[in-house]
Amino acid sequence: DFFHALDDVQAAFGVSEEDLERCVEKGVLNYSKNIGDILTRGRLYVEQVRDSPNTSIVSTLLYGPPGSGKTALAATIALKSEFPLVKLISPRDTVAMNETQKIQYINNMFLDAYKSALNCIVLDEIETLIEWTPIGPRFSNAVAQTIKILLSKAPPPNRRLLIIATTSERSVLNQIGLLSKFTSKIPVPNVTTINELSKSLELVDFLDNESRQSICDKVQAQNGGRVGVGIKHILSHIDTAVKSSTVAGTFAELVNEEISDFSY
Amino acid sequence: DFFHALDDVQAAFGVSEEDLERCVEKGVLNYSKNIGDILTRGRLYVEQVRDSPNTSIVSTLLYGPPGSGKTALAATIALKSEFPLVKLISPRDTVAMNETQKIQYINNMFLDAYKSALNCIVLDEIETLIEWTPIGPRFSNAVAQTIKILLSKAPPPNRRLLIIATTSERSVLNQIGLLSKFTSKIPVPNVTTINELSKSLELVDFLDNESRQSICDKVQAQNGGRVGVGIKHILSHIDTAVKSSTVAGTFAELVNEEISDFSY
Amino acid sequence: DFFHALDDVQAAFGVSEEDLERCVEKGVLNYSKNIGDILTRGRLYVEQVRDSPNTSIVSTLLYGPPGSGKTALAATIALKSEFPLVKLISPRDTVAMNETQKIQYINNMFLDAYKSALNCIVLDEIETLIEWTPIGPRFSNAVAQTIKILLSKAPPPNRRLLIIATTSERSVLNQIGLLSKFTSKIPVPNVTTINELSKSLELVDFLDNESRQSICDKVQAQNGGRVGVGIKHILSHIDTAVKSSTVAGTFAELVNEEISDFSY
């Protein structure tokens, strides 16, 4: 227990760079103009925190459907900032914590950040950090209030902080009063058009031109021009399909299945 | 208490193979094409976790009505994987635990799994693990959130994990936000047609041809072509009926009784 | 407190035969064909648990209106099983326990039962064990879930268990998801017809033929052919009426009063 506890501390206060790198292991594919725009917006806030004489805290929220790439994009912006301290606060590290521990954990991450001159905190999946569930609805108001206060609490003099948060439940954050606390909100859309789908398959060298065309035809046949699948799921379906004898067919099926699953 | 506690630890972290074998003591009858399809799908995910360079975690959910055979099928897939570590997380082992203990228990099972290179966890009856009841409704959100996070938390580098979960409350999992966390969902139907009923009776050598025909006639007379009884209950009714003087008649009665019980 | 605690342990884990005998102190009157049928059904499950090679756990639920004789019938079946271990789990023994203690108590009763080869547990008044009240509604979900799991948790290898439960709130058990966990459900009706009323009075030698006739006439005059009073209350009204100067008249009055109390 003692050694376990020490590990915990390490996990909590050590450098999170490695963790952030794992979030973008599969890279960031440039399958749409959006991707570049989002990264540019991110870079702008990085500059502002680094240079502006009047700004000591900036917070930005990446919101979008499940699997659209929010975490990978947030991690990319944070890693590219080259700030001396970049940290990841993720539900994966608060599993099995009770409410009090979670609040302490989050608060300590911020207290820790206040010690360095230039900081970046990635606050991943806020809706899961507050244990949101639509039944009830239930969530930890105490964790939500902690995040709410930390989002607008200026760091001590001569300290600057950039917060990059993600959520797939924008409307929940709005209802709880968290949304208005962000300096800015950036949408992260799904792979939306057949063209974007085709582009992303090409970028990962999935099959040949013809096969990709046949996939796009099948998806278009079922759904018309609109795709609406997260890049994360597309990459996962590829991994599954390659085990099948009819790779292209299986991939198209899995994508079509997912799209129809969501629409009923 | 001390020795009892040691037993507990054993139960929690030892090899669960024996437990899983008990789940299929009555075998898996091939009474319908579905059975084979489900096992094939299962095998596919086993392969993917074993081989794919990009996949470190796959989760699949077997869902279906009470007694349809979900637990037996999940156990079968897990046992056939021949992964070095297969584990069962079942409400039966968390009885009388409080919320905190349950969360620790589940989390420890996963932490334990992360230590081995290739793992399979059977997560049985999620709706009971979270103490779901429709009155209120009430359930343990803390347990639900723990499962939600663990379903998408990648194991440490060089570790791979297959999660096979079961539930008879798919819509509940959907409402709680657990459903979308699974890589895939596989339906497990009841014994649905008279043919399937007849086939399953034949496969366990229950009575002679004529008696089985008379049973099928009686069930058809009441219900038309649709049966809708779980294989688990069919096997249980056989056990009860053999104690009666009119075995075939009693069996048909018990099956008919159960079908009408469900439909009013 | 120490000695008190020892008594408790005794009460919890000792042989409950005596307790069960007290439940049928006033005997089981054969006032209707139902009574025999219920006992026969009970005997069938006793045989099945004792002999069937495939069955390790059977659970049956006696349900019916207050005072209809559920507890006495459950106790009778249990006592007649002549299983080496018969136990009673009753709200009367869990009075003033908190939720945790109640769960431990119930779980220990089952753990204890798993130690013997052939067991019978009477689980009396489930709705009271879970502290059900329609206002709210409120009940202990933790106790309900414990019972739910124990009802379908197979005992260890070479152990067999028969559970006979009672309730006067069948629909509550259904809503909570407990009902479907029982192997079978047996209704226990009230004394329903004038004939059954007359028969039960005769069986306890209450007054002479003529007086009984006059009683039945009075009850019929108010209620027509339907009676709807529990055998427990009939026996209690007899005890009260014998203290009165007009025994038959008072008894008829008490019965009529009770019937009209229930119908408004």
Add this chain to the structure above:
Amino acid sequence: DFFHALDDVQAAFGVSEEDLERCVEKGVLNYSKNIGDILTRGRLYVEQVRDSPNTSIVSTLLYGPPGSGKTALAATIALKSEFPLVKLISPRDTVAMNETQKIQYINNMFLDAYKSALNCIVLDEIETLIEWTPIGPRFSNAVAQTIKILLSKAPPPNRRLLIIATTSERSVLNQIGLLSKFTSKIPVPNVTTINELSKSLELVDFLDNESRQSICDKVQAQNGGRVGVGIKHILSHIDTAVKSSTVAGTFAELVNEEISDFSY
């Protein structure tokens, strides 16, 4: 605190006769035939518990509007029983106890009673013991369930128990499922007619004939024949009115005020 605690124990387990006597300090006025009937009914249950070979527990509930005299009548029946042990369980003695303490207190009173052969317990103001409030509604389900079980828990062999309970919230007890646990329920009405009012004033020698007539005339003028005031409040208004210069007038006013207070 130590001495205080000793006092508490004394209060809890000593003889409550003195407490019960204080409940009838102002006597029981025979202002209506009801009074006699209630006491006769009470005596009947006393006899039954003392003599009947089959009865080990009888419970009766006195219910009626606030101030109708329930507590005084329950105390009278208990004191007249001349049982060796008569006890009062009243909210006044559980003030400032928490839920657990209250449950222990009530349960101990019953455990104590089980030690003597012949017992009578007065359970006063059940709705207050369970902390009932219509807002919510809120009440202690744990206390309510404790009382529910104790009402039907037979004492050990060779022990007999009479429980006389009171409430001004019959419908609440019905909703909570307590009402059906009583062997019998006895209504305690208010002073209802002008005649009963007149009779009660006469019985306490309040003023002369003429003044009483003038009072009755004034009450009748406002309310017609129906009065509907508790005997407790009538006696209290007399105490207030005697301090006034116009005794009869003030008394009539106070009674009229109270009646109209209740009817809007």
Add this chain to the structure above:
Amino acid sequence: DFFHALDDVQAAFGVSEEDLERCVEKGVLNYSKNIGDILTRGRLYVEQVRDSPNTSIVSTLLYGPPGSGKTALAATIALKSEFPLVKLISPRDTVAMNETQKIQYINNMFLDAYKSALNCIVLDEIETLIEWTPIGPRFSNAVAQTIKILLSKAPPPNRRLLIIATTSERSVLNQIGLLSKFTSKIPVPNVTTINELSKSLELVDFLDNESRQSICDKVQAQNGGRVGVGIKHILSHIDTAVKSSTVAGTFAELVNEEISDFSY
């Protein structure tokens, strides 16, 4: 903490006369016939508790809108009683106490009172003592039940107790079942007419005749004959207005502002 605790005890059990005197620091202005009537009613109950052979406890509730003078009037009646022990139970002394501490505090005040022969307790702002808020609604049922019991719990033999309570939430007390526990209820109205307003200004020598007339004209112009402002607020507005250059105008404005604030 130790010394702080001692102070607390002092505050709790010492003589509260000084506290009560602070409640009427600004005196009791005789701006309306009501004031005299209320004090007379109060005096009547004081006499009754002091003299009546049958009365050991009387409770009266002063209710009215915020600032109408309830606390000052209750304190005045208590101080004029010249009872050896007069005590104030006020939310101001229970700030930052938790529920259990609040219950102990209130109960101890009463236990303390029972030690002296003749007592008067002022129970101020019951709605705040029970932490009432209309959202939910929420309140401490445990504190409310404690007060409910203490209001009708007769002190020990040879002890007498007068309770003077105040509230601005009569209907809440009614819903919670507290209202009917009071022996009597006395309304405390606002300054209601222009005449009463004028009288009260005159009684504190605020400005000259002409200025007061101009104020009354302005208030009448906006509101017609009805004022509806508490005497407490009138005195407070005077204090504010005297700092202004246009004293009369500012005062009229503040009063008008408050009246319109309440009516929208």
Add this chain to the structure above:
Amino acid sequence: DFFHALDDVQAAFGVSEEDLERCVEKGVLNYSKNIGDILTRGRLYVEQVRDSPNTSIVSTLLYGPPGSGKTALAATIALKSEFPLVKLISPRDTVAMNETQKIQYINNMFLDAYKSALNCIVLDEIETLIEWTPIGPRFSNAVAQTIKILLSKAPPPNRRLLIIATTSERSVLNQIGLLSKFTSKIPVPNVTTINELSKSLELVDFLDNESRQSICDKVQAQNGGRVGVGIKHILSHIDTAVKSSTVAGTFAELVNEEISDFSY
């Protein structure tokens, strides 16, 4: 932990002047007549608390939309009072405190204030101090009740207290019953007209005349005459825009974006 605790104490009971100064780091721009009026009203209450013989406590509430400048104005009034003790109670200092700690913290701030003759407390963002969220709704009633009592609890003799509170949830405070406890309420509006917008840009020397005109034209084009943006957000948008190549255009865009965000 020990040293950390000491820091806490320091933070809690030390002089808050520095904290208050940070609240107005960007100054108070005189962009509208309102600003002066608010400061004048504030000064009036400062005088009253300092001089009036009858006043020992005054409380005023600054309410208005997010970012309208409430905290800066409250801090300005407090700092200008030149009272020997000025203190800030802000959610930023209660982050990660539990309910009990928060209550103790707030109460101690007031207890501390009572020790000095002349005090000013700034109570910032009451809705956040009570952890208000519209879902449920949920909030800490215990903290709310503490604030409610402290707002009307007169300090000890010879002590005077001015409370300046802020909120962006006036209607919540009204529902909870806090609003009526304030001596006065002062609205703090947004930058509302194009003129005020233009004035505020000019006062911070943002760009040249022409550019400002072009900004105002763009804002007017989208929104007509009404602006409705907080001064805090205007200053923040300036900081962001200066990093852009098209400063004026970006600024107008950000302002327009925010206005439309709020109106849908």
